[in-house]
Amino acid sequence: MAAKLILSMDGSVLQEYVLSKERMTVGRKPHNDIVIENLAISGEHAAIVTILNDSFLEDLDSTNGVMVNGTQVKKHFLQNNDVIEIGKYKLKYLNEVQHQANGADFEKTMVLRTPSAAPAADNKTLAQSEPGIAPAQTAGNPAGAANVAAKKTGDATVVQKMVPPAAVQILTGANTGRELDLVKNLTTLGKPGVQVAVLTRRPHGYFITHVEGANYPSLNGRALDEQPHPLNNHDIIELAGIKMEFYFKD
Amino acid sequence: MKLQEALEIASQTHSGMVRSHNEDSLTHDAACGLVVLADGMGGYNAGEVASGIAVSVLSTEIRQRMDEVRPEDKSAEGEDMGVVLLRENVKKANASIYSAAQNQPQYSGMGTTIVTALFYDNRVAVAHVGDSRMYRLRGESFGAITRDHSLLQEQLDGGIISPEDARVSKNRNLVTRAVGIEADVIPEVHVHEVCAGDIYLLCSDGLNDMVEDEDIGNTLQMLQANLPLAANQLIEMANDNGGRDNVSVILVKINGDFSVPRGWLDKLQSWLKN
Numbered sequence: 035m036a037a038k039l040i041l042s043m044d045g046s047v048l049q050e051y052v053l054s055k056e057r058m059t060v061g062r063k064p065h066n067d068i069v070i071e072n073l074a075i076s077g078e079h080a081a082i083v084t085i086l087n088d089s090f091l092e093d094l095d096s097t098n099g100v101m102v103n104g105t106q107v108k109k110h111f112l113q114n115n116d117v118i119e120i121g122k123y124k125l126k127y128l129n130e131v132q133h134q135a136n137g138a139d140f141e142k143t144m145v146l147r148t149p150s151a152a153p154a155a156d157n158k159t160l161a162q163s164e165p166g167i168a169p170a171q172t173a174g175n176p177a178g179a180a181n182v183a184a185k186k187t188g189d190a191t192v193v194q195k196m197v198p199p200a201a202v203q204i205l206t207g208a209n210t211g212r213e214l215d216l217v218k219n220l221t222t223l224g225k226p227g228v229q230v231a232v233l234t235r236r237p238h239g240y241f242i243t244h245v246e247g248a249n250y251p252s253l254n255g256r257a258l259d260e261q262p263h264p265l266n267n268h269d270i271i272e273l274a275g276i277k278m279e280f281y282f283k284d
Numbered sequence: 285m286k287l288q289e290a291l292e293i294a295s296q297t298h299s300g301m302v303r304s305h306n307e308d309s310l311t312h313d314a315a316c317g318l319v320v321l322a323d324g325m326g327g328y329n330a331g332e333v334a335s336g337i338a339v340s341v342l343s344t345e346i347r348q349r350m351d352e353v354r355p356e357d358k359s360a361e362g363e364d365m366g367v368v369l370l371r372e373n374v375k376k377a378n379a380s381i382y383s384a385a386q387n388q389p390q391y392s393g394m395g396t397t398i399v400t401a402l403f404y405d406n407r408v409a410v411a412h413v414g415d416s417r418m419y420r421l422r423g424e425s426f427g428a429i430t431r432d433h434s435l436l437q438e439q440l441d442g443g444i445i446s447p448e449d450a451r452v453s454k455n456r457n458l459v460t461r462a463v464g465i466e467a468d469v470i471p472e473v474h475v476h477e478v479c480a481g482d483i484y485l486l487c488s489d490g491l492n493d494m495v496e497d498e499d500i501g502n503t504l505q506m507l508q509a510n511l512p513l514a515a516n517q518l519i520e521m522a523n524d525n526g527g528r529d530n531v532s533v534i535l536v537k538i539n540g541d542f543s544v545p546r547g548w549l550d551k552l553q554s555w556l557k558n
Binding site: 085086087088090113143145146218219220222226230232234236237244245246 | 460
């Protein structure tokens with residue numbers, strides 16, 4: 035479960051370290067958690083601070099610096115498979131939670147219980163203050179987590195499937211010939227308060243939906259209803275008396 | 285304007301693209317200005333049970349209490365009664381979930397986040413526990429008006445993690461407060477002024493974990509003329525982005541002034557109007 039660092043040099047693995055402590059140090063001197071006996075390494079070279087599933091790397095003002103994936107860093111939020119370079123040594127950061135999160139079973143929401151629960155008096159001050167100045171509670175004891183229970187939840191991974199680029203071209207009225215690229219997930223057409231339709235870009239294509247107005251837009255001469263309708267190449271949309279054509283750009 | 289006319293409400297909930305069942309619960313009642321959204325946690329169906337208890341306690345109790353007290357009245361401590369009603373009843377929900385979890389082994393450890401709001405007298409009182417949120421769109425500006433009770437929020441507040449890094453943090457699933465986990469809970473309650481044209485969004489983290497705030501704001505801005513469509517669009521966006529969690533939204537649009545008549549003339553006028 036816990037994240038690991040794999041120490042290697044010139045492609046051969048020397049040692050594996052589990053990030054079991056909240057703070058682990060890397061350096062030449064023997065009191066470090068990860069000792070690398072090499073003159074290019076400072077006495078205390080770097081530290082890795084782990085808060086539950088997240089680890090942060092920090093350069094402890096070392097003489098020769100720290101690189102992550104080829105870039106010099108002072109402080110870095112470690113991501114799975116990051117390669118930390120210290121002198122000729124490499125430390126590969128592996129965070130198993132990532133693999134789990136990608137699998138069918140994903141992480142569960144848990145409640146962190148702070149042993150010293152907030153005093154009841156804090157409630158009153160909170161009730162009066164705006165959120166911007168709500169007092170920050172201490173994170174308590176992150177390593178010694180938590181009671182509780184499974185609220186399965188999504189993580190930050192955003193699955194952005196690509197849909198081919200598309201546009202609408204205005205065919206009638208004052209703006210005839212104007213082209214509108216559909217570069218956003220939502221594009222509204224029409225006059226607010228009179229008649230508005232929205233074109234939505236979704237992973238499986240483009241759709242048109244009526245938003246407001248007594249009249250509904252029509253698609254290839256047929257009036258739409260409340261439901262979204264998929265758009266096909268060269269469909270003709272008519273909205274507030276203006277005709278336009280939907281088409282894919284390549 | 286009567287509360288019921290001033291508030292336009294739309295809501296939708298969906299189990300998402302991965303989960304087989306929906307542990308979110310929600311309810312709304314424009315007549316008494318109440319909206320409640322809860323996101324349950326716990327094994328088997330315990331999450332649904334917890335969020336269901338929270339929603340039903342809040343809505344039944346507050347409706348009942350509003351026969352006797354007005355939310356705009358002041359308590360002995362000088363707080364709006366609306367604040368007191370929300371706080372007391374979140375605590376009541378906490379007690380009933382906690383006792384159900386204590387008494388029935390299959391519900392052990394269940395709990396729920398909650399965000400609930402009471403609209404009265406051109407104001408809104410908002411109570412929340414955990415990481416369910418309330419956002420506000422006012423004119424061009426859109427943002428959360430609740431602050432998650434989560435480890436990540438605490439790290440952000442403490443400057444331990446930057447907002448950019450927070451997006452890829454693996455600690456986003458840890459809440460520091462929940463309803464029903466301990467014998468007592470402290471809900472966070474705030475009162476905000478309400479303006480005509482405002483749109484309020486209550487949502488479970490299934491929305492804001494999958495859709496960037498900016499996209500949520502743009503969607504509300506563009507589709508504000510059609511609230512049910514906006515709600516539906518938000519759910520679709522969460523699902524199109526992976527839909528890894530249950531996703532629920534309640535939208536409240538303020539169509540006009542709902543201040544409580546104060547002077548005798550005001551009262552007479554409003555009596556004549558009704």
